[in-house]
Amino acid sequence: xxxxxxxxxxxxxxxxxxxxxxxxxxxxxxxxxxxxxxxxxxxxxxxxxxxxxxxxxxxxxxxxxxxxxxxxxxxxxxxxxxxxxxxxxxxxxxxxxxxxxxxxxxxxxxxxxxxxxxxxxxxxxxxxxxxxxxxxxxxxxxxxxxxxxxxxxxxxxxxxxxxxxxxxxxxxxxxxxxxxxxxxxxxxxxxxxxxxxxxxxxxxxxxxxxxxxxxxxxxxxxxxxxxxxxxxxxxxxxxxxxxxxxxx
Ligand code: 13P
Numbered sequence: 012x013x014x015x016x017x018x019x020x021x022x023x024x025x026x027x028x029x030x031x032x033x034x035x036x037x038x039x040x041x042x043x044x045x046x047x048x049x050x051x052x053x054x055x056x057x058x059x060x061x062x063x064x065x066x067x068x069x070x071x072x073x074x075x076x077x078x079x080x081x082x083x084x085x086x087x088x089x090x091x092x093x094x095x096x097x098x099x100x101x102x103x104x105x106x107x108x109x110x111x112x113x114x115x116x117x118x119x120x121x122x123x124x125x126x127x128x129x130x131x132x133x134x135x136x137x138x139x140x141x142x143x144x145x146x147x148x149x150x151x152x153x154x155x156x157x158x159x160x161x162x163x164x165x166x167x168x169x170x171x172x173x174x175x176x177x178x179x180x181x182x183x184x185x186x187x188x189x190x191x192x193x194x195x196x197x198x199x200x201x202x203x204x205x206x207x208x209x210x211x212x213x214x215x216x217x218x219x220x221x222x223x224x225x226x227x228x229x230x231x232x233x234x235x236x237x238x239x240x241x242x243x244x245x246x247x248x249x250x251x252x253x254x255x256x257x258x259x
Contacts, residue, residue, distance in 0.1 A: 014215075014216070014218050014240045015046070015047070015048055015218070015240075016046065016047045016048070016234060016240055017047070017048040017049075017050065017174060017218050017220060017240060017241040018047055018048070018049055018050070018220075018230075018241045018242055018244065018256055018257050019049075019050035019051070019052055019073060019101065019103075019135060019176075019220070019241070019242070019243050019244065019248075020050070020051050020052060020244050020245075020248025020249070020253055021052045021075065021103060021106070021222070021243055021244065021245050021248060022051065022052060022053045022054060022057070022075070022248060022249060023054075023075070023108070023245060024054060025054070025249055026053065026054065026057055026249070027057075028056060028057050028060045029060075031053060031054075031057040031061050031064070032060050032061070032063075032064045034249065035051070035061060035064035035065055035070070036064065037251065038070075038251070038253055038254060039065075039068055039070075040254075041251055041253070041254025041255075041257075041258075042068075042069070042253060042254050042258075043068075043069060044069060044257050044258060045069075047241065047257055047258070048071065048241075049069055049070050049071065049257055050070070050071045050072070050073045050100070050101050050135075051065070051070055051071075051072055051073065051248070052073035052074060052075050052101065052103050052135070053072065053073070053075070054075060055074065055076075055089055058072060058074060058094070058097050058098070058099060059097055059098075062097060062098035062099070071100045071101060072098060072099050072101070073099060073100065073101030073102055073103060073135065074089070074099050074101070074102045074103070074132075075102075075103050075106070076089075076102070076103065076104075076109060077089055077090065077091050077094055077102050077104070077123060077126070077127065077132075078090055078091075078123070079091075079119070079122035079123045079125070079126040080126075090130075091127050091129065091130030092130050094130070094132060095130045095131055095132055099132065100132065100133060101132065101133045101134075101135055101174070102127050102133070102134055102135065103134075103135045103137060103176075103243075104120055104123045104124055104127065104134045104135065104136050104137065104161075105117075105120040105123070105136055105137045105138070105157075105161060106137045106178075107137060107139055107178060107180045107183065108183075111180075117156075117157060117160035117161055118160070120136070120160075120161045121160060121161050121162070121163050121164070121165075124136060124161055124162065124165060124173075125164060125165060128165070128169050128173075133172060133173055133174065134173050134174070135173075135174040135175075135176050135220070135243065136158075136161055136162075136173065136174070136175050136176065137175075137176045137177075137178050137222070137243070138154050138157040138158055138175065138176070138177060138178070138201070139154070139177060139178040139179045139180050139183075139222075139223075140153050140154060140179055140180065140181075141180045141181065142180070142181035145179065145181065150179075150197060151197065154177070154197060154201060154204075155200070155204045158175070158201060158204050158205070158208075159208065162208065167209040167210065167212075167213045170205060170209055170213050170216075170217050171212075171213050171216035171217060172216075173217060173218075174217075174218045174219075174220060175201055175205075175217060175218070175219045175220070176219075176220040176221075176222050176243040177194065177197050177198050177201060177219060177220065177221055177222065178221075178222035178223050178243060179193075179197075179223050181223075182222075182223025182224050183222070183223050183224070183245065184224070184245060184246060185223075185224060186224050187223075187224060188223060188224040188225070188226075188229050188233075189221070189223060191232050191233055191236060194221045194233055194236065194239060195236040195237070195238055195239060198219045198221060198236065198238040198239050199237075199238040201219055201238075202214045202215075202217070202219060202238050205217055218240040219238060219239065219240050220239070220240060220241045220242050220243045221233050221234075221239050221241075221242050221243075222242055222243030222244065222245070224246075225242040225243075225244045225245075225247060225256060226247045226252060226256070227247065227252040227255035227256055227259075230242060230255070230256040230259040231259040234259050242256065244256055
């Protein structure tokens with residue numbers, strides 16, 4: 012079965028609640044699609060107004076992070092169940108900015124992935140190498156380590172339903188996109204890793220996105236690669252261009 016393309020915006024720490032609602036209104040007609048799944052991953056405080064603003068459209072809402080504990084004394088954190096109850100369907104886990112600035116490690120991300128599934132959320136699990144790692148030729152070793160550690164105890168059926176985002180750190184917010192060949196090569200490597208860990212059917216089903224300076228002019232070529240099933244889009248998801256990326 013062919014995989015359905017999924018294009019998700021990662022708003023990062025942008026958009027106040029009122030700006031968020033305005034953006035949803037502006038993008039509404041531009042992001043319409045029958046063939047592509049469209050997701051807005053938004054800051055926690057924007058979730059409730061955005062869920063309301065996209066009602067009746069093809070847009071699904073995602074969170075940018077969550078905590079793995081059920082409930083209790085974890086000041087400042089948001090649980091998977093809270094997200095689910097608010098109308099969230101997807102959650103980004105392990106974005107490189109969380110790994111780097113907030114020191115989230117693979118063992119923590121593994122707990123988050125499992126908790127997201129438990130609550131009925133679809134994880135968008137991020138992985139990616141630094142420029143130094145690429146130059147040292149350890150890209151695939153590093154990414155395989157991330158994927159394997161983050162998926163400990165995750166079942167094949169769960170993996171089939173999830174999304175993995177390959178985001179080379181050096182391409183994020185830099186305007187420096189990975190070449191189509193580089194992006195395809197790593198996304199295929201991730202699929203091969205899933206095949207080794209699980210089986211061919213699981214590898215065939217899992218959707219793998221590319222992220223890192225995706226824009227209206229490079230989306231078609233990137234998303235046209237055999238192992239790239241869409242994109243995780245930062246900066247360009249906050250403007251009208253996102254409609255062009257969705258309808259690449
Ligand atoms: P940019 O599209 O701004 O490079 O960000 C990519 C990203 O980090 C998406 O999660």
